[in-house]
Amino acid sequence: MSSLKERRAEFARYKQDVKERGKPFYPHAMFHDTIMALVVVAVIIGLTCIWYFTTSEEPGDAGLLGPRYAEKADPGTISFVPRPDWYFYFLFYLLRIFKWPESVILGTVGIPTILVLLLIALPFVDRRMERRLSRRPIAVIAAALVVASMAVLTWKGATAKENVASEALAEVPQWIEKNKLPAEAEPGAELFAGSGCLNCHVYLGGGAQALGAPDLTDAGAKNRGVEWQIEHLKCPACVNPGSPMPGFAALGDDQLRELAIFLEASKGPGGG
Ligand code: HEC
Incomplete structure (x- = not known):
């Protein structure tokens, strides 16, 4: 009981004190906040230094506070599947x-x-x-x-299903059946599934549509010819000016021909 009284008396004294000799916001509170902010910043900088100087460029080198990165970033990847938290x-x-x-x-x-x-x-x-x-x-x-x-x-x-190449590859037998693809189109179909084409194009309902890329289920219905397809794959913008599709010349002539044969053989469900 007495301690409660004591505390009340203490609080009353404090209130009285504030009233008599109240501290103005400037500079007291501002000084206080500035010091605290600097302490926080100093702690962050300190932790950063410990993290940086106890790790090395080696991927996975744990140091005291965790590694710099798990793997080196690969700017050339075409198979990375971005997913949010x-x-x-x-x-x-x-x-x-x-x-x-x-x-x-x-x-x-x-x-x-x-x-x-x-x-x-x-x-x-x-x-x-x-x-x-x-x-x-x-x-x-x-x-x-x-x-x-x-x-x-x-x-x-x-x-949600991602357009991971393995998932797309599993679709290839269905493509062959539904679109009645000839045997010579099969290697091209696998290339198509594994080369990231489905990040922008739809094929028989699979894949994604991006940048206004056309559905390629019946890409061969236009009968543009294998040579045209190869030229377009090598340099889309040369054939269709302004095309945002990236060039696939890096696949090499043989693979481009396989892709082109697959595209030309795709005449839509039931073989067109
Ligand atoms: C970054 C998105 C993107 C990727 C990846 C992509 N394309 Fe395209 N593609 C497009 C766009 C946009 C168009 C429409 C403009 C054009 O015709 O070039 C297109 C058009 C096409 C056409 C139709 C050309 C015509 O006019 O008939 C074919 C065939 C084609 N792409 C095949 C492929 C193949 C095969 C791959 C994979 C090796 C692929 N694309 C990858 C965006 C893409």
């Missing part, structure tokens, strides 16, 4: 739902603008004082729908 899966999957170019503007500008306008309008529309959840069915249902759709999108994003 799990809490961004719902956004990641949203981006897959909207397809270039038809609905991308709707998805990136249209819908967010409508939602923000709704949010701004909300205080003007709903002016009731009620806060109890049971009396706010619309708000509760809306919130539940948001949470549910985020959960579904997160799950879809987590289980």
